[in-house]
Amino acid sequence: MNLKNNQWIKKLGGIALSLAVLCTSCTPTFAATGSPDTSMERSLTIHKYRMEDMSHSTTEGTGQQTDVVPADAVPLPGIAFKVTKMQDTDNTKVDTTWNIQTVTTGADGSVTISGNSNLPMGVYKVEEQTNPAVAVKADPCLVSVPLTNPAGDGWIYNVHIFPKNQIKPGPDIDKFVTELEKKHDTSDISQSVKWIVETTLPDDVATCKNYTVTDVIDTRLDYVTGSVKVYRVDTNKNRVLMTPDGYTVTEPSTANSRTLTVSLTDAGKKTAAKSLPNAKDKKATLNIEFNTLVNKNAESSLGKPIPNGATIHYTNNLDIFFEPQSVPDDKKPEVHTGGINLLKVDADDNAVKLQGTKFKIYRTEADAKKNINAVKDPANKAIDWEVTTDANGVAHFWGLAYGQKGQDAYYGDSTNYWIVETQAPVDANGKPYNMLKYPVKVTVNSNSHNEANKIMIENIKHYDLPYTGGMGDRTPLYIGAALILLAGGAAVMLIRRHRQEKQR
Known part of the structure; x- marks a missing residue:
């Protein structure tokens, strides 16, 4: 039987559910077409059932084993009942000469008290004992043993009663x-x-x-x-x-x-x-x-x-x-989680994609400027996460938190990060580009990882600076020295010529 949490049960709350019709109730009468045969073996059998919908149980029992139970009733084992004999002259008072018995239903949901010495003729009170798994236990009922048959012309010596109830729902x-x-x-x-x-x-x-x-x-x-x-x-x-x-x-x-x-x-x-x-x-x-x-x-x-x-x-x-x-x-x-794609290009010609650029990523600009507290590598959390651009100039950080707690992935806010270039690329002649001087702010959201949203980052080529000594190429020096020597020689010749003209 499928036992799902029943909302109808929950609505019962503290309302008392009368189950009087679920348990055979009778008066302590022995009037029939004659007195019962005291030599006949007597018994009282309790058949316990559970049901999901108690409205299906509307027929009062007759005390016969052939009483029909609803199709959705399921035998319920493990339920204890206290059986008390009442006084013959006053069934509101306990007969203290008979020991009260507590019996428990077996695997088939039933339990029987039998034997004439164990079950003297009289009226018995049957009370279901509390079980934390039961939602509302059956009402106590009085049962006469033997019991007048439905036609009123004979006796039922083996009396059967069929108390039913609901069990509590399982956990949510x-x-x-x-x-x-x-x-x-x-x-x-x-x-x-x-x-x-x-x-x-x-x-x-x-x-x-x-x-x-x-x-x-x-x-x-x-x-x-x-x-x-x-x-x-x-x-x-x-x-x-x-x-x-x-x-x-x-x-x-x-x-x-x-x-x-x-x-x-x-x-x-x-x-x-x-x-x-x-x-x-x-x-x-x-x-x-x-x-x-x-x-x-x-x-x-x-x-x-x-x-x-x-x-x-x-x-x-x-x-x-x-x-x-x-x-x-x-x-x-x-x-x-989200991500970003980086595209590294030449500042003068964006068609030139730069391979070999390295980046780290930080959660705050202050950390990025100090190069501390970088996001850790997913594969090795003992080191900083560092990525390198490929032959197409592309690198990515995939797996970054974005938005705020409690926000749906599709509608969450965005989150800013800062990337820092840690290794500049080199040009076709092997000369390095200038590294970025400042951290670059990037924004992560539910779409930032898409190819169309690549973040382009430009690098400026390293400028040629004046020579600062060393052996290098000395040709210009040699040319300058030769010019100086030629100028000096010409000057000497002019001076000599001028002296000669004076002597004449």
């Missing part, structure tokens, strides 16, 4: 990112992201058979080993960290399809129950927290959400297995 599940009630976050590819699975605690958590949460980690996320923490939370939102003996953890691996599994141990179930009782419209909860890192697989979905859900597996204390409940697709929390 939700999931958040970074903090409770947040469904969206953003992250660098090197930053840790916290996820919080929240499940409600049913009233029978202390004795339930199974309480397990599974979470299949998205391939774009890497689980952080040893990061699981479990908190029990009461209806006043007080959180108490549970000790590791309260739960078992199976961490994600390739062998288990990247599934994280957290199960409460018997000790953990009892500890979790300390957060009960649940209150009207308020449920005690369990918070399971763990961390992941956005990995390089996220490069294929930049600017898009990376959702992650979870599932609760629950079997109540009556050994009833509930259909696993998962976080709906439209309520799964998400994380998103």
Whole structure:
């Protein structure tokens, strides 16, 4: 039977649900066509059923085994009943000569009290005992053994009653990112992201058979080993960290399809129950927290959400297995990441693409100017993230947080970063270009990683400076010296000629 959380049950609240018609009720009369045969073997059998819709049960029982139960009624084992014999002369008072019995329904949902010495003729009060898994227990009823048959002309010595009720719904599940009630976050590819699975605690958590949460980690996320923490939370939102003996953890691996599994141990179930009782419209909860890192697989979905859900597996204390409940697709929390593409070109001719330029990236301009606190390398978080332009002059930083916590990936705000050139390119003659003097602001958003949004960064060629000595090319010096010598020789000749003319 499919046991989903029934909204109709939740609406019952404190309204008392009368179940009188669900349990055979009779008067302590023995009037029929004659007195009952005291030698006939007598028995009283209780058949316990659970139903999702109690409106299907509208026929009063007759005390016969052939009484028909609704098609959707399911036998309910593990339910205790107290059976008390009442006085023959006054069925409002207990017959203290008979020992009160407490019996529990078996695997088929029934239990029988039999044997004439064990079950003297008379009127018995049958009372269902409280069980935390039961929503509303059946009303007490009086049963006469033997019981007058429906025709009123004979006796039923083996009396059967069929009390029915609903069981409580299983736990609900939700999931958040970074903090409770947040469904969206953003992250660098090197930053840790916290996820919080929240499940409600049913009233029978202390004795339930199974309480397990599974979470299949998205391939774009890497689980952080040893990061699981479990908190029990009461209806006043007080959180108490549970000790590791309260739960078992199976961490994600390739062998288990990247599934994280957290199960409460018997000790953990009892500890979790300390957060009960649940209150009207308020449920005690369990918070399971763990961390992941956005990995390089996220490069294929930049600017898009990376959702992650979870599932609760629950079997109540009556050994009833509930259909696993998962976080709906439209309520799964998400994380998103973005990126930028850089295009390095010659300032004089943008058609010339510059290979070999290196860049680092920073979250603030102040850090960029001081060359401190650079974003860390996704593959090795001990070093700064540095990229190099390829033969087409292109380099990229993919996996950068953008926007603000709580904002959807498609509509989130943008975030500014600053890049710093750490190695200048060289031209075709092997001469280096000038490095950028100042950090360059770049903006990351849901579309900044697209090819059409490449950020062009120009480099100016290194200027030719005057020669500053050294052996170098001395031809100009030799020419200058020759000119000087020629000028000096000409001057000498002119002086001699002038003296000769005077002597004449």
